[in-house]
Amino acid sequence: MTTNGFTVAIDGPAASGKGTISKAVAAHFGFAHLDTGLLYRAVAGKTLQGQSPAEAARALVPGDLEHDDLRRPSVAQEASRVAAIPEVRAALVDFQRSFAARAGGAVLDGRDIGTVICPQAQVKLFVTADAEVRAERRYAELAGKGMDVTPEEVLKDVLARDARDMGRADAPLKPATDAVRIDTSTMAIADAVAEVAALIQGVLDRMPDKGA
Numbered sequence: 001m002t003t004n005g006f007t008v009a010i011d012g013p014a015a016s017g018k019g020t021i022s023k024a025v026a027a028h029f030g031f032a033h034l035d036t037g038l039l040y041r042a043v044a045g046k047t048l049q050g051q052s053p054a055e056a057a058r059a060l061v062p063g064d065l066e067h068d069d070l071r072r073p074s075v076a077q078e079a080s081r082v083a084a085i086p087e088v089r090a091a092l093v094d095f096q097r098s099f100a101a102r103a104g105g106a107v108l109d110g111r112d113i114g115t116v117i118c119p120q121a122q123v124k125l126f127v128t129a130d131a132e133v134r135a136e137r138r139y140a141e142l143a144g145k146g147m148d149v150t151p152e153e154v155l156k157d158v159l160a161r162d163a164r165d166m167g168r169a170d171a172p173l174k175p176a177t178d179a180v181r182i183d184t185s186t187m188a189i190a191d192a193v194a195e196v197a198a199l200i201q202g203v204l205d206r207m208p209d210k211g212a
Helices: 018-029 038-045 053-058 062-066 073-082 085-100 111-117 131-144 151-167 189-206
Strands: 009-013 030-036 106-110 123-128 179-184
Touching: 009 018, 009 085, 009 111, 018 030, 018 106, 018 123, 018 189, 030 038, 030 085, 038 053, 038 062, 038 073, 038 085, 053 073, 053 085, 053 106, 062 189, 073 151, 085 106, 085 111, 111 123, 131 151
Parallel strands: 009 106, 009 123, 030 106, 123 179
Antiparallel strands: none
């Protein structure tokens, strides 16, 4: 069986577990993985340094995704803002679709992969969790990195980002109509990964063998 052009689209809100799940299943199947949120964080990092969002998106190169400060809360909030700009989204579409079509299979996680970027993906998932649970996870992550944040601030940021992502006019965060919904509020990450891996394997098993 060939996995050329086989795409797994995983969408969901911040700290839902989609990134961890995406990395794990990509490694399990030997697929390439792209955290598309990093594209917007990289653009955000450049805009915080004074570039216009559209210019930053058009000039983005792979090396821009490797900076440690892209995980800072201020960058995350700016990423949510620049992601609502149609010119920014348009500039990054080709990058994402090219990645999705690569030989050997690809997993992309973000907020509009199954609805806009890869609507023909063979597997579409929407990973979510209660806002309070997601805020607790994000707080633990940030505090573990020594960042000066409070649980209340993180919850406020999570809710604000949800509102922006779901309410934007261009490619709002929502599940694709044919996406499988997975709620990780009370799931162990290993269980969520196992469930997703089984879903993907089921689709692969039903695909005809067309050779490499």
